[in-house]
Amino acid sequence: MTELEKLEAGLPYCFTDPDIEKIKKEALRKCQVLNAIDILDVEKRTAAIKDLFGSVGEDVSVFPNFNCDNGKNIHVGEQFLMNYNGIILDVAEVRIGHHVMIGPNTMITTVNHPLTPQGRRDNLGIAKPVIIGNDVWIGGNVTILPGVTIGNNVVVAAGAVVTKNVPDNYVVAGVPAKLLKTIENDVEN
Template identity: 40%
Template sequence: MSATEYDKMLAGQWYSCIDDRLEALRMRARHAVFAHNSMSPDDRQQLSTPLADLIAQHGENCMIEVPFHCSYGFNIHLGDAVYLNAGCIILDSAPVVIGSRTMIGPGAQILCAQHHKDRDKRKAGIEIARPVTLGDDVWIGAGAIIMPGVRIGDGAIVGAGAVVTRDVAAGQSVIGVPARRM
């Protein structure tokens, strides 16, 4: 029996994102995100029920401001007291682990999918997903972009607008495009 596109995605293999099962899972996430983004602020004091039911795991006292977007949700793991500011995007085709007390600024993006470089394969929706890990007490500045496969160590700081293409060591601060040590 051959692996499904879903199985290949979860295994970190090349897969086609143009797939009915994956589309159904993205639609489930769109509905939960829509419900979260449409809620009264009073109902979003902590992680809202639609997102709490969607994401893989979350600690206590997490807050996700609106608007928020994610691809699937089931690959997102949040520690305690994680804060995602307005406009955060997490394209979680692979696991995204965000450590406790990590703060992510407005408009920041965490991306896991890497599209194929071959034009015909790209047209066919072929991509590969690489996990992203943010340690505890990380600060991601406004508009920063975290690329597929990046690991950011505990206590690290990513400056506003940085594009992080490589791992960032614990306690290190990076800025720029591509992000470099300060």
């Protein structure tokens, strides 16, 4: 298998492989383009987001400075907002639903590395997808780790580190994030 095939199969892969590096460099180039567009030029910014992401709903905003690893693995629904200094390390797929707001300095990562020194010296990574439901508010300075699914109508408090799945209709907070309380869902899906 090639390193890219390993990555796509969810197996450990070498992140310095030339084919994988090429994807990352293209994503970085497109992020530079997006970040350089005037924040008030909504039409150009939307076109750049659509060029970078895999799929995009209506009314999408991504504020500077945004960075990602692939871009095409990011899929966002309608009324999506990524506030300042957002990072999505989308080595694997990141699916984000409708009506999602993400606070500044937040990182969503799909990639992890070995605990062993040899694995890290071999530049190994392993990727697991992240899924975020509808009507989710993610506060500032949040980290969402690989393989996490966040349900619908969830609030992630500022500064939280989400290491495990979050069911629908909850507020989570802390390091690691813990369920604090249920919240009402007052909209029809």
